[in-house]
Amino acid sequence: MSGSEQQTMVALTGARAGTETTQRSRGLPIALRRERRAAWAFLTPALAFFAVFLVLPFGFAAVLAFSTWTGFDLSRIDFTGLHNFAEILSPRSTFVAPILVNTLLFAIGAVAMATVGAIIVAGCIDRLRFQGFWRAVYFLPVVATVVAIGNVWKMMYQPAGLINGLLNRLGVNSIGFLSDPDIALPSVAVVQAWASIGTAVLILTAGLKGIDQTYYEAAALDGAGTFSTFLQITLPLLRPSLLFVLITQFIGGLQSFALIIVMTTDGGPINSTNVAAFEMYQQAFKFGAWGTASAMAMVLFVIIFVITLIQLWIARLGGEETS
Template identity: 75%
Template sequence: MTTAVGRVGADGMAATPARRVGRLHREGLAAYLFLSPALLFFCVFLILPFIFAIVLAFSDWGGFDLSTLKWAGFSNFGDVLSFDGTFVKPILVNTLLFAFGSVFLATFGSVLVAYCIDRLSFQGFWRVLYFLPVVATVVAIGNVWKMMYQPAGLINAVLNKLGVNSVGFLSDSSYALPSVTVVHAWASIGGAVLILTAGLKAIPEMYYEAAEVDGANSWHMFWSITLPLLRPALLFVLITQFIGGLQSFALIIVMTGDGGPVNATNVAAFEMYQRAFKFGAWGTASAMAMVLFVIILAITLLQLWIARRRGEETS
Protein backbone atom coordinates (compact mmCIF):
# COMPACT_ATOMS: atom_id res chain seq x y z
CA MET A 1 0.00 0.00 0.00
CA THR A 2 2.76 2.38 0.91
CA THR A 3 4.66 1.47 -2.24
CA ALA A 4 1.64 2.21 -4.44
CA VAL A 5 1.07 5.58 -2.78
CA GLY A 6 4.72 6.47 -3.21
CA ARG A 7 4.59 5.48 -6.85
CA VAL A 8 1.50 7.70 -7.44
CA GLY A 9 3.22 10.64 -5.73
CA ALA A 10 6.34 10.15 -7.79
CA ASP A 11 4.31 9.95 -11.00
CA GLY A 12 2.44 13.14 -10.04
CA MET A 13 5.66 15.01 -9.35
CA ALA A 14 7.07 13.77 -12.66
CA ALA A 15 3.97 14.81 -14.56
CA THR A 16 3.87 18.32 -13.07
CA PRO A 17 6.77 19.78 -15.13
CA ALA A 18 5.32 18.29 -18.31
CA ARG A 19 1.93 19.85 -17.63
CA ARG A 20 3.63 23.16 -16.84
CA VAL A 21 5.53 23.08 -20.15
CA GLY A 22 2.33 22.25 -22.03
CA ARG A 23 0.48 25.09 -20.35
CA LEU A 24 3.26 27.57 -21.15
CA HIS A 25 3.24 26.32 -24.76
CA ARG A 26 -0.50 26.88 -25.07
CA GLU A 27 -0.21 30.34 -23.47
CA GLY A 28 2.55 31.24 -25.91
CA LEU A 29 0.42 30.16 -28.87
CA ALA A 30 -2.51 32.20 -27.55
CA ALA A 31 -0.26 35.24 -27.13
CA TYR A 32 1.01 34.96 -30.70
CA LEU A 33 -2.55 34.50 -31.91
CA PHE A 34 -3.63 37.76 -30.26
CA LEU A 35 -0.52 39.52 -31.57
CA SER A 36 -0.93 38.21 -35.11
CA PRO A 37 -2.92 41.23 -36.45
CA ALA A 38 -0.26 43.65 -35.21
CA LEU A 39 2.56 41.41 -36.44
CA LEU A 40 0.89 41.09 -39.85
CA PHE A 41 0.51 44.87 -40.08
CA PHE A 42 4.15 45.31 -39.01
CA CYS A 43 5.39 42.87 -41.65
CA VAL A 44 3.23 44.15 -44.53
CA PHE A 45 3.70 47.88 -43.98
CA LEU A 46 7.18 48.05 -42.38
CA ILE A 47 9.35 44.97 -42.89
CA LEU A 48 8.46 44.23 -46.53
CA PRO A 49 8.71 47.89 -47.68
CA PHE A 50 12.05 48.20 -45.90
CA ILE A 51 13.40 45.11 -47.69
CA PHE A 52 12.01 46.37 -51.00
CA ALA A 53 13.66 49.77 -50.41
CA ILE A 54 17.01 48.02 -49.89
CA VAL A 55 16.53 46.14 -53.18
CA LEU A 56 15.61 49.37 -54.98
CA ALA A 57 18.66 51.14 -53.57
CA PHE A 58 20.83 48.75 -55.59
CA SER A 59 18.58 48.78 -58.65
CA ASP A 60 17.43 50.99 -61.50
CA TRP A 61 13.64 51.16 -61.73
CA GLY A 62 11.17 53.63 -63.18
CA GLY A 63 8.39 52.81 -60.74
CA PHE A 64 5.80 51.01 -62.91
CA ASP A 65 6.69 47.54 -64.18
CA LEU A 66 8.78 45.22 -62.00
CA SER A 67 10.04 43.45 -65.11
CA THR A 68 12.07 46.59 -65.91
CA LEU A 69 13.92 46.34 -62.59
CA LYS A 70 17.66 46.26 -63.33
CA TRP A 71 20.58 45.66 -61.00
CA ALA A 72 22.67 48.81 -60.61
CA GLY A 73 25.06 47.87 -57.82
CA PHE A 74 26.46 50.79 -55.83
CA SER A 75 25.99 53.33 -58.63
CA ASN A 76 22.97 54.93 -56.89
CA PHE A 77 25.00 55.42 -53.72
CA GLY A 78 27.83 56.86 -55.78
CA ASP A 79 25.47 59.41 -57.32
CA VAL A 80 23.97 60.27 -53.95
CA LEU A 81 27.25 60.66 -52.05
CA SER A 82 29.06 62.44 -54.88
CA PHE A 83 30.26 65.84 -53.75
CA ASP A 84 29.61 67.12 -57.26
CA GLY A 85 25.91 66.43 -56.80
CA THR A 86 23.32 68.32 -54.79
CA PHE A 87 22.50 65.75 -52.09
CA VAL A 88 25.54 66.16 -49.85
CA LYS A 89 25.54 69.94 -50.25
CA PRO A 90 23.24 71.70 -49.79
CA ILE A 91 20.46 69.14 -49.21
CA LEU A 92 22.13 67.04 -46.50
CA VAL A 93 23.54 70.15 -44.86
CA ASN A 94 20.07 71.73 -44.86
CA THR A 95 18.64 68.55 -43.34
CA LEU A 96 21.12 68.50 -40.47
CA LEU A 97 20.73 72.23 -39.83
CA PHE A 98 16.95 71.88 -39.86
CA ALA A 99 17.03 68.84 -37.53
CA PHE A 100 19.55 70.23 -35.04
CA GLY A 101 17.88 73.65 -35.00
CA SER A 102 14.39 72.27 -34.44
CA VAL A 103 15.65 69.84 -31.78
CA PHE A 104 17.43 72.60 -29.87
CA LEU A 105 14.49 75.00 -30.01
CA ALA A 106 11.83 72.37 -29.28
CA THR A 107 13.76 70.74 -26.42
CA PHE A 108 14.73 74.02 -24.78
CA GLY A 109 11.21 75.38 -25.18
CA SER A 110 9.51 72.20 -23.94
CA VAL A 111 11.73 72.02 -20.84
CA LEU A 112 10.99 75.67 -20.05
CA VAL A 113 7.24 75.29 -20.65
CA ALA A 114 6.99 72.02 -18.70
CA TYR A 115 8.92 73.49 -15.76
CA CYS A 116 6.62 76.52 -15.67
CA ILE A 117 3.43 74.45 -16.03
CA ASP A 118 4.53 72.22 -13.15
CA ARG A 119 4.43 75.29 -10.91
CA LEU A 120 1.15 76.80 -12.15
CA SER A 121 -2.48 76.22 -11.27
CA PHE A 122 -4.88 74.61 -13.77
CA GLN A 123 -2.06 72.46 -15.18
CA GLY A 124 -4.44 70.36 -17.28
CA PHE A 125 -5.63 73.46 -19.14
CA TRP A 126 -2.09 74.58 -19.95
CA ARG A 127 -1.06 71.11 -21.11
CA VAL A 128 -4.05 70.93 -23.46
CA LEU A 129 -3.33 74.44 -24.74
CA TYR A 130 0.25 73.61 -25.65
CA PHE A 131 -0.75 70.24 -27.11
CA LEU A 132 -3.20 71.76 -29.63
CA PRO A 133 -0.55 72.31 -32.37
CA VAL A 134 0.18 68.57 -32.30
CA VAL A 135 -3.49 67.82 -33.05
CA ALA A 136 -3.66 70.39 -35.85
CA THR A 137 -2.70 69.30 -39.37
CA VAL A 138 0.61 70.31 -40.91
CA VAL A 139 -1.26 72.01 -43.77
CA ALA A 140 -3.16 74.26 -41.37
CA ILE A 141 -0.07 75.12 -39.34
CA GLY A 142 2.03 75.80 -42.42
CA ASN A 143 -0.56 78.04 -44.06
CA VAL A 144 -1.18 80.07 -40.90
CA TRP A 145 2.54 80.69 -40.38
CA LYS A 146 2.98 81.34 -44.09
CA MET A 147 0.45 84.18 -43.86
CA MET A 148 2.17 85.50 -40.75
CA TYR A 149 5.52 85.49 -42.57
CA GLN A 150 4.20 87.45 -45.58
CA PRO A 151 5.58 90.97 -46.19
CA ALA A 152 2.20 92.34 -45.10
CA GLY A 153 1.74 89.68 -42.43
CA LEU A 154 1.49 89.97 -38.67
CA ILE A 155 5.19 89.49 -37.87
CA ASN A 156 6.38 92.13 -40.35
CA ALA A 157 3.63 94.48 -39.16
CA VAL A 158 5.00 94.21 -35.62
CA LEU A 159 8.54 94.74 -36.89
CA ASN A 160 7.45 97.83 -38.84
CA LYS A 161 5.85 99.23 -35.70
CA LEU A 162 9.20 98.78 -33.97
CA GLY A 163 10.99 100.63 -36.79
CA VAL A 164 12.43 97.53 -38.48
CA ASN A 165 12.09 97.01 -42.22
CA SER A 166 10.05 94.08 -43.51
CA VAL A 167 11.91 90.77 -43.72
CA GLY A 168 11.45 88.23 -46.50
CA PHE A 169 11.15 85.25 -44.18
CA LEU A 170 10.27 82.79 -46.96
CA SER A 171 11.62 84.65 -50.00
CA ASP A 172 15.15 85.34 -48.74
CA SER A 173 17.47 82.33 -48.81
CA SER A 174 19.18 83.54 -45.62
CA TYR A 175 15.95 83.48 -43.59
CA ALA A 176 13.87 80.73 -45.24
CA LEU A 177 15.36 77.69 -43.50
CA PRO A 178 15.47 79.27 -40.00
CA SER A 179 11.87 80.45 -40.46
CA VAL A 180 10.60 76.96 -41.29
CA THR A 181 12.74 75.50 -38.48
CA VAL A 182 11.04 77.77 -35.94
CA VAL A 183 7.61 76.64 -37.13
CA HIS A 184 8.55 72.95 -36.91
CA ALA A 185 9.94 73.41 -33.40
CA TRP A 186 6.83 75.33 -32.30
CA ALA A 187 4.54 72.64 -33.66
CA SER A 188 6.40 69.80 -31.90
CA ILE A 189 6.69 71.36 -28.44
CA GLY A 190 3.28 70.09 -27.28
CA GLY A 191 4.11 66.38 -27.35
CA ALA A 192 7.44 66.94 -25.62
CA VAL A 193 5.74 69.02 -22.91
CA LEU A 194 3.42 66.13 -22.00
CA ILE A 195 6.35 63.72 -21.67
CA LEU A 196 8.46 66.14 -19.66
CA THR A 197 5.62 67.13 -17.31
CA ALA A 198 5.08 63.42 -16.58
CA GLY A 199 8.80 63.14 -15.86
CA LEU A 200 8.64 66.15 -13.52
CA LYS A 201 5.71 64.62 -11.65
CA ALA A 202 7.80 61.48 -11.04
CA ILE A 203 10.52 63.42 -9.17
CA PRO A 204 9.96 63.05 -5.38
CA GLU A 205 9.33 66.29 -3.54
CA MET A 206 11.63 65.27 -0.70
CA TYR A 207 14.66 66.13 -2.85
CA TYR A 208 13.47 69.71 -3.28
CA GLU A 209 12.59 69.97 0.41
CA ALA A 210 16.04 68.76 1.44
CA ALA A 211 17.71 71.17 -1.01
CA GLU A 212 15.59 74.04 0.29
CA VAL A 213 16.62 73.24 3.85
CA ASP A 214 20.27 73.31 2.73
CA GLY A 215 19.72 76.80 1.30
CA ALA A 216 19.67 75.98 -2.43
CA ASN A 217 17.91 78.47 -4.70
CA SER A 218 15.63 77.66 -7.64
CA TRP A 219 18.46 77.61 -10.18
CA HIS A 220 20.56 75.20 -8.11
CA MET A 221 17.59 72.89 -7.60
CA PHE A 222 16.79 72.94 -11.31
CA TRP A 223 20.38 72.24 -12.36
CA SER A 224 21.25 69.69 -9.65
CA ILE A 225 17.92 67.90 -9.11
CA THR A 226 15.46 68.48 -11.95
CA LEU A 227 17.72 68.00 -14.97
CA PRO A 228 19.57 64.87 -13.70
CA LEU A 229 16.33 63.13 -12.68
CA LEU A 230 14.63 64.25 -15.88
CA ARG A 231 17.33 62.66 -18.05
CA PRO A 232 15.35 59.55 -19.19
CA ALA A 233 12.37 61.62 -20.37
CA LEU A 234 14.71 64.22 -21.88
CA LEU A 235 16.62 61.53 -23.77
CA PHE A 236 13.39 60.16 -25.25
CA VAL A 237 12.37 63.68 -26.32
CA LEU A 238 15.77 64.35 -27.91
CA ILE A 239 15.75 61.11 -29.91
CA THR A 240 12.16 61.42 -31.14
CA GLN A 241 12.54 65.11 -31.96
CA PHE A 242 15.70 64.49 -33.94
CA ILE A 243 14.17 61.62 -35.90
CA GLY A 244 11.12 63.76 -36.63
CA GLY A 245 13.32 66.63 -37.76
CA LEU A 246 15.31 64.47 -40.17
CA GLN A 247 12.16 62.94 -41.67
CA SER A 248 10.07 66.12 -41.94
CA PHE A 249 9.16 67.43 -45.37
CA ALA A 250 5.40 68.12 -45.36
CA LEU A 251 5.94 71.51 -43.72
CA ILE A 252 8.52 72.37 -46.38
CA ILE A 253 6.02 71.62 -49.15
CA VAL A 254 3.27 73.69 -47.54
CA MET A 255 5.40 76.74 -46.73
CA THR A 256 7.85 76.88 -49.65
CA GLY A 257 6.30 74.65 -52.32
CA ASP A 258 9.51 73.46 -53.98
CA GLY A 259 12.20 73.74 -51.30
CA GLY A 260 13.10 77.25 -52.37
CA PRO A 261 14.29 79.84 -52.65
CA VAL A 262 17.27 78.38 -54.52
CA ASN A 263 17.13 75.06 -52.61
CA ALA A 264 17.51 76.93 -49.33
CA THR A 265 14.83 74.78 -47.65
CA ASN A 266 15.32 71.59 -49.64
CA VAL A 267 15.85 68.71 -47.19
CA ALA A 268 16.59 65.01 -47.71
CA ALA A 269 13.02 63.73 -47.25
CA PHE A 270 11.66 66.29 -49.71
CA GLU A 271 14.38 65.46 -52.25
CA MET A 272 13.56 61.74 -51.92
CA TYR A 273 9.91 62.53 -52.57
CA GLN A 274 10.77 64.53 -55.69
CA ARG A 275 13.23 61.96 -57.08
CA ALA A 276 10.74 59.10 -56.67
CA PHE A 277 7.34 60.60 -57.50
CA LYS A 278 8.31 63.48 -59.77
CA PHE A 279 11.28 62.13 -61.72
CA GLY A 280 10.70 58.37 -61.33
CA ALA A 281 14.22 57.71 -60.02
CA TRP A 282 13.20 55.18 -57.40
CA GLY A 283 16.68 53.70 -57.09
CA THR A 284 18.27 57.05 -56.29
CA ALA A 285 15.47 57.93 -53.87
CA SER A 286 15.87 54.59 -52.07
CA ALA A 287 19.64 55.10 -51.83
CA MET A 288 18.98 58.49 -50.25
CA ALA A 289 16.61 56.79 -47.81
CA MET A 290 19.28 54.26 -46.84
CA VAL A 291 21.85 57.02 -46.30
CA LEU A 292 19.37 58.94 -44.16
CA PHE A 293 18.56 55.77 -42.20
CA VAL A 294 22.25 55.21 -41.43
CA ILE A 295 22.61 58.84 -40.29
CA ILE A 296 19.55 58.59 -38.02
CA LEU A 297 20.76 55.28 -36.57
CA ALA A 298 24.27 56.63 -35.94
CA ILE A 299 23.06 59.80 -34.23
CA THR A 300 20.54 57.86 -32.12
CA LEU A 301 23.21 55.39 -30.98
CA LEU A 302 25.53 58.32 -30.22
CA GLN A 303 22.86 59.97 -28.08
CA LEU A 304 22.23 56.72 -26.19
CA TRP A 305 25.98 56.22 -25.66
CA ILE A 306 26.46 59.76 -24.34
CA ALA A 307 23.45 59.41 -22.03
CA ARG A 308 24.75 56.07 -20.71
CA ARG A 309 28.22 57.50 -20.11
CA ARG A 310 26.81 60.47 -18.23
CA GLY A 311 24.61 58.16 -16.19
CA GLU A 312 27.62 56.04 -15.21
CA GLU A 313 29.65 59.11 -14.30
CA THR A 314 26.93 60.55 -12.05
CA SER A 315 26.04 57.22 -10.42
Protein backbone atom coordinates in the same frame (compact mmCIF):
# COMPACT_ATOMS: atom_id res chain seq x y z
CA MET B 1 -4.08 -4.89 8.95
CA SER B 2 -1.64 -7.53 7.83
CA GLY B 3 1.83 -6.82 6.56
CA SER B 4 0.93 -7.60 2.98
CA GLU B 5 -2.01 -5.18 3.13
CA GLN B 6 0.25 -2.45 4.54
CA GLN B 7 2.75 -2.99 1.75
CA THR B 8 -0.09 -2.81 -0.79
CA MET B 9 -1.35 0.52 0.71
CA VAL B 10 2.15 1.98 0.70
CA ALA B 11 2.59 0.93 -2.91
CA LEU B 12 -0.74 2.48 -3.92
CA THR B 13 0.05 5.70 -2.03
CA GLY B 14 3.44 5.91 -3.68
CA ALA B 15 1.90 5.27 -7.09
CA ARG B 16 -0.67 8.05 -6.55
CA ALA B 17 2.03 10.46 -5.39
CA GLY B 18 4.15 9.61 -8.39
CA THR B 19 1.19 10.06 -10.72
CA GLU B 20 0.34 13.47 -9.20
CA THR B 21 3.97 14.56 -9.43
CA THR B 22 4.12 13.46 -13.06
CA GLN B 23 0.89 15.30 -13.86
CA ARG B 24 2.16 18.46 -12.20
CA SER B 25 5.46 18.26 -14.05
CA ARG B 26 3.63 17.70 -17.30
CA GLY B 27 1.07 20.42 -16.58
CA LEU B 28 3.65 23.18 -16.18
CA PRO B 29 5.03 22.96 -19.73
CA ILE B 30 1.49 22.69 -21.08
CA ALA B 31 0.52 25.90 -19.28
CA LEU B 32 3.63 27.60 -20.56
CA ARG B 33 2.89 26.45 -24.08
CA ARG B 34 -0.64 27.78 -23.80
CA GLU B 35 0.64 31.14 -22.57
CA ARG B 36 3.15 31.21 -25.39
CA ARG B 37 0.48 30.48 -27.98
CA ALA B 38 -1.75 33.18 -26.48
CA ALA B 39 1.12 35.66 -26.54
CA TRP B 40 1.85 34.91 -30.19
CA ALA B 41 -1.84 35.22 -31.01
CA PHE B 42 -1.94 38.71 -29.51
CA LEU B 43 1.36 39.69 -31.14
CA THR B 44 0.50 38.39 -34.61
CA PRO B 45 -1.57 41.43 -35.77
CA ALA B 46 1.14 43.87 -34.70
CA LEU B 47 3.89 41.73 -36.21
CA ALA B 48 1.95 41.38 -39.45
CA PHE B 49 1.44 45.14 -39.63
CA PHE B 50 5.13 45.68 -38.88
CA ALA B 51 6.17 43.19 -41.57
CA VAL B 52 3.81 44.48 -44.27
CA PHE B 53 4.24 48.21 -43.77
CA LEU B 54 7.81 48.46 -42.44
CA VAL B 55 9.98 45.40 -43.11
CA LEU B 56 8.83 44.71 -46.67
CA PRO B 57 9.03 48.39 -47.80
CA PHE B 58 12.45 48.70 -46.20
CA GLY B 59 13.67 45.58 -47.99
CA PHE B 60 12.20 46.76 -51.29
CA ALA B 61 13.84 50.17 -50.85
CA ALA B 62 17.16 48.47 -50.10
CA VAL B 63 16.85 46.53 -53.37
CA LEU B 64 15.92 49.67 -55.33
CA ALA B 65 18.90 51.52 -53.86
CA PHE B 66 21.13 49.29 -55.98
CA SER B 67 18.88 49.39 -59.04
CA THR B 68 17.09 51.68 -61.47
CA TRP B 69 13.30 51.67 -61.68
CA THR B 70 10.77 54.08 -63.11
CA GLY B 71 8.03 53.07 -60.67
CA PHE B 72 5.61 51.18 -62.96
CA ASP B 73 6.80 47.77 -64.14
CA LEU B 74 8.43 45.46 -61.57
CA SER B 75 10.00 43.44 -64.38
CA ARG B 76 12.08 46.46 -65.39
CA ILE B 77 14.13 46.74 -62.21
CA ASP B 78 17.74 46.80 -63.43
CA PHE B 79 20.57 46.13 -60.97
CA THR B 80 23.21 48.86 -61.16
CA GLY B 81 25.31 48.17 -58.06
CA LEU B 82 26.67 51.22 -56.28
CA HIS B 83 25.92 53.59 -59.14
CA ASN B 84 23.12 55.42 -57.29
CA PHE B 85 25.27 55.95 -54.20
CA ALA B 86 28.22 57.12 -56.29
CA GLU B 87 25.93 59.56 -58.07
CA ILE B 88 24.32 61.15 -55.01
CA LEU B 89 27.59 61.29 -53.03
CA SER B 90 29.69 62.69 -55.86
CA PRO B 91 31.11 66.24 -55.56
CA ARG B 92 28.87 67.50 -58.36
CA SER B 93 25.72 66.25 -56.61
CA THR B 94 23.66 68.64 -54.48
CA PHE B 95 22.56 65.87 -52.09
CA VAL B 96 25.44 66.28 -49.63
CA ALA B 97 25.57 70.06 -49.89
CA PRO B 98 23.28 71.79 -49.50
CA ILE B 99 20.57 69.13 -48.98
CA LEU B 100 22.10 67.02 -46.18
CA VAL B 101 23.55 70.16 -44.60
CA ASN B 102 20.11 71.77 -44.65
CA THR B 103 18.62 68.61 -43.15
CA LEU B 104 21.05 68.56 -40.22
CA LEU B 105 20.72 72.30 -39.58
CA PHE B 106 16.94 72.06 -39.76
CA ALA B 107 16.80 69.11 -37.34
CA ILE B 108 19.30 70.61 -34.89
CA GLY B 109 17.53 73.97 -34.83
CA ALA B 110 14.04 72.49 -34.48
CA VAL B 111 15.10 70.03 -31.78
CA ALA B 112 16.98 72.66 -29.80
CA MET B 113 14.06 75.10 -29.85
CA ALA B 114 11.46 72.41 -29.11
CA THR B 115 13.45 70.86 -26.25
CA VAL B 116 14.36 74.13 -24.54
CA GLY B 117 10.83 75.43 -24.98
CA ALA B 118 9.35 72.17 -23.68
CA ILE B 119 11.55 72.26 -20.57
CA ILE B 120 10.46 75.83 -19.81
CA VAL B 121 6.78 75.13 -20.49
CA ALA B 122 6.82 71.87 -18.52
CA GLY B 123 8.45 73.63 -15.56
CA CYS B 124 5.80 76.35 -15.65
CA ILE B 125 2.92 73.88 -15.98
CA ASP B 126 4.27 71.88 -13.05
CA ARG B 127 3.70 74.95 -10.84
CA LEU B 128 0.21 75.82 -12.13
CA ARG B 129 -3.28 74.64 -11.33
CA PHE B 130 -5.40 72.79 -13.91
CA GLN B 131 -2.29 71.14 -15.34
CA GLY B 132 -4.33 68.78 -17.52
CA PHE B 133 -5.90 71.74 -19.29
CA TRP B 134 -2.55 73.38 -20.03
CA ARG B 135 -1.05 70.12 -21.28
CA ALA B 136 -4.02 69.71 -23.61
CA VAL B 137 -3.60 73.27 -24.91
CA TYR B 138 0.05 72.73 -25.76
CA PHE B 139 -0.73 69.35 -27.32
CA LEU B 140 -3.24 70.79 -29.79
CA PRO B 141 -0.64 71.54 -32.53
CA VAL B 142 0.37 67.87 -32.50
CA VAL B 143 -3.13 66.69 -33.48
CA ALA B 144 -3.57 69.46 -36.06
CA THR B 145 -2.76 68.66 -39.68
CA VAL B 146 0.61 69.76 -41.02
CA VAL B 147 -1.04 71.38 -44.03
CA ALA B 148 -3.18 73.60 -41.80
CA ILE B 149 -0.23 74.54 -39.59
CA GLY B 150 1.98 75.30 -42.58
CA ASN B 151 -0.61 77.46 -44.31
CA VAL B 152 -1.39 79.44 -41.15
CA TRP B 153 2.28 80.16 -40.49
CA LYS B 154 2.86 80.90 -44.16
CA MET B 155 0.22 83.64 -44.00
CA MET B 156 1.73 84.94 -40.76
CA TYR B 157 5.15 85.11 -42.43
CA GLN B 158 3.91 87.10 -45.43
CA PRO B 159 5.18 90.71 -45.87
CA ALA B 160 1.67 91.93 -44.93
CA GLY B 161 1.14 89.15 -42.40
CA LEU B 162 0.69 89.27 -38.64
CA ILE B 163 4.35 88.99 -37.66
CA ASN B 164 5.61 91.66 -40.04
CA GLY B 165 2.65 93.84 -39.05
CA LEU B 166 3.75 93.69 -35.43
CA LEU B 167 7.36 94.38 -36.42
CA ASN B 168 6.28 97.39 -38.49
CA ARG B 169 4.45 98.81 -35.49
CA LEU B 170 7.69 98.50 -33.54
CA GLY B 171 9.55 100.38 -36.28
CA VAL B 172 11.21 97.32 -37.83
CA ASN B 173 11.12 96.82 -41.58
CA SER B 174 9.34 93.77 -42.98
CA ILE B 175 11.40 90.58 -43.07
CA GLY B 176 11.24 88.09 -45.91
CA PHE B 177 10.88 85.03 -43.72
CA LEU B 178 10.26 82.68 -46.64
CA SER B 179 11.89 84.69 -49.45
CA ASP B 180 15.31 85.36 -47.91
CA PRO B 181 17.65 82.35 -48.41
CA ASP B 182 19.40 83.11 -45.12
CA ILE B 183 16.20 83.17 -43.07
CA ALA B 184 13.88 80.71 -44.81
CA LEU B 185 15.25 77.52 -43.24
CA PRO B 186 15.28 78.85 -39.65
CA SER B 187 11.76 80.19 -40.20
CA VAL B 188 10.46 76.75 -41.15
CA ALA B 189 12.43 75.20 -38.26
CA VAL B 190 10.56 77.49 -35.86
CA VAL B 191 7.27 76.11 -37.17
CA GLN B 192 8.55 72.53 -36.83
CA ALA B 193 9.54 73.20 -33.22
CA TRP B 194 6.20 74.85 -32.44
CA ALA B 195 4.26 71.96 -33.99
CA SER B 196 6.19 69.27 -32.09
CA ILE B 197 6.57 70.91 -28.69
CA GLY B 198 3.32 69.40 -27.37
CA THR B 199 4.63 65.83 -27.28
CA ALA B 200 7.82 66.91 -25.54
CA VAL B 201 5.81 68.86 -22.96
CA LEU B 202 3.71 65.80 -22.12
CA ILE B 203 6.77 63.59 -21.69
CA LEU B 204 8.72 66.11 -19.64
CA THR B 205 5.79 66.97 -17.35
CA ALA B 206 5.41 63.24 -16.66
CA GLY B 207 9.14 63.09 -15.92
CA LEU B 208 8.87 66.03 -13.53
CA LYS B 209 6.01 64.31 -11.71
CA GLY B 210 8.25 61.30 -11.15
CA ILE B 211 10.90 63.31 -9.27
CA ASP B 212 10.69 62.88 -5.51
CA GLN B 213 9.92 66.22 -3.84
CA THR B 214 12.25 65.40 -0.95
CA TYR B 215 15.17 66.31 -3.19
CA TYR B 216 13.83 69.83 -3.60
CA GLU B 217 13.07 70.11 0.11
CA ALA B 218 16.64 69.10 0.95
CA ALA B 219 17.99 71.60 -1.59
CA ALA B 220 15.85 74.36 -0.09
CA LEU B 221 17.17 73.55 3.39
CA ASP B 222 20.73 73.77 2.03
CA GLY B 223 19.94 77.21 0.59
CA ALA B 224 20.19 76.22 -3.08
CA GLY B 225 18.75 78.70 -5.55
CA THR B 226 16.29 78.01 -8.35
CA PHE B 227 18.91 77.80 -11.07
CA SER B 228 21.30 75.59 -9.11
CA THR B 229 18.40 73.32 -8.11
CA PHE B 230 17.42 73.01 -11.75
CA LEU B 231 20.98 72.13 -12.83
CA GLN B 232 21.84 69.82 -9.94
CA ILE B 233 18.53 68.05 -9.36
CA THR B 234 15.97 68.53 -12.12
CA LEU B 235 18.16 67.98 -15.17
CA PRO B 236 20.00 64.85 -13.89
CA LEU B 237 16.76 63.19 -12.73
CA LEU B 238 15.02 64.23 -15.94
CA ARG B 239 17.71 62.61 -18.12
CA PRO B 240 15.67 59.53 -19.24
CA SER B 241 12.76 61.70 -20.37
CA LEU B 242 15.10 64.18 -22.05
CA LEU B 243 16.89 61.36 -23.86
CA PHE B 244 13.61 60.04 -25.25
CA VAL B 245 12.54 63.54 -26.32
CA LEU B 246 15.87 64.27 -28.02
CA ILE B 247 15.94 60.99 -29.94
CA THR B 248 12.32 61.12 -31.13
CA GLN B 249 12.47 64.84 -31.95
CA PHE B 250 15.72 64.46 -33.87
CA ILE B 251 14.40 61.53 -35.90
CA GLY B 252 11.25 63.51 -36.67
CA GLY B 253 13.29 66.55 -37.67
CA LEU B 254 15.51 64.57 -40.03
CA GLN B 255 12.48 62.97 -41.67
CA SER B 256 10.35 66.11 -41.89
CA PHE B 257 9.37 67.40 -45.32
CA ALA B 258 5.62 68.16 -45.21
CA LEU B 259 6.20 71.70 -43.93
CA ILE B 260 8.75 72.25 -46.72
CA ILE B 261 6.15 71.28 -49.31
CA VAL B 262 3.45 73.50 -47.82
CA MET B 263 5.47 76.58 -46.89
CA THR B 264 8.06 76.79 -49.68
CA THR B 265 8.22 76.48 -53.45
CA ASP B 266 10.19 73.32 -54.28
CA GLY B 267 12.61 73.85 -51.40
CA GLY B 268 13.36 77.44 -52.35
CA PRO B 269 14.48 80.11 -52.41
CA ILE B 270 17.65 78.96 -54.18
CA ASN B 271 17.42 75.45 -52.70
CA SER B 272 17.91 76.89 -49.21
CA THR B 273 15.08 74.90 -47.61
CA ASN B 274 15.50 71.67 -49.55
CA VAL B 275 15.95 68.75 -47.14
CA ALA B 276 16.68 65.06 -47.70
CA ALA B 277 13.12 63.76 -47.32
CA PHE B 278 11.77 66.38 -49.72
CA GLU B 279 14.48 65.58 -52.26
CA MET B 280 13.57 61.88 -52.03
CA TYR B 281 9.94 62.76 -52.65
CA GLN B 282 10.86 64.79 -55.72
CA GLN B 283 13.21 62.15 -57.13
CA ALA B 284 10.63 59.39 -56.76
CA PHE B 285 7.31 61.02 -57.57
CA LYS B 286 8.35 63.95 -59.75
CA PHE B 287 11.29 62.56 -61.72
CA GLY B 288 10.55 58.82 -61.47
CA ALA B 289 14.07 58.04 -60.20
CA TRP B 290 13.10 55.50 -57.55
CA GLY B 291 16.59 54.04 -57.35
CA THR B 292 18.11 57.43 -56.59
CA ALA B 293 15.41 58.18 -54.03
CA SER B 294 15.96 54.80 -52.34
CA ALA B 295 19.71 55.36 -52.18
CA MET B 296 19.08 58.71 -50.51
CA ALA B 297 16.74 56.98 -48.06
CA MET B 298 19.43 54.45 -47.17
CA VAL B 299 21.97 57.21 -46.58
CA LEU B 300 19.51 59.09 -44.38
CA PHE B 301 18.74 55.87 -42.48
CA VAL B 302 22.44 55.36 -41.73
CA ILE B 303 22.77 58.97 -40.57
CA ILE B 304 19.74 58.65 -38.25
CA PHE B 305 21.03 55.34 -36.89
CA VAL B 306 24.51 56.71 -36.18
CA ILE B 307 23.17 59.89 -34.55
CA THR B 308 20.83 57.83 -32.35
CA LEU B 309 23.73 55.62 -31.24
CA ILE B 310 25.80 58.70 -30.44
CA GLN B 311 22.97 60.16 -28.36
CA LEU B 312 22.58 56.90 -26.43
CA TRP B 313 26.34 56.70 -25.87
CA ILE B 314 26.53 60.27 -24.59
CA ALA B 315 23.55 59.70 -22.28
CA ARG B 316 25.08 56.50 -20.90
CA LEU B 317 28.47 58.19 -20.47
CA GLY B 318 26.82 61.06 -18.58
CA GLY B 319 24.94 58.61 -16.38
CA GLU B 320 28.15 56.76 -15.49
CA GLU B 321 29.96 59.99 -14.67
CA THR B 322 27.24 61.24 -12.36
CA SER B 323 26.78 57.87 -10.61
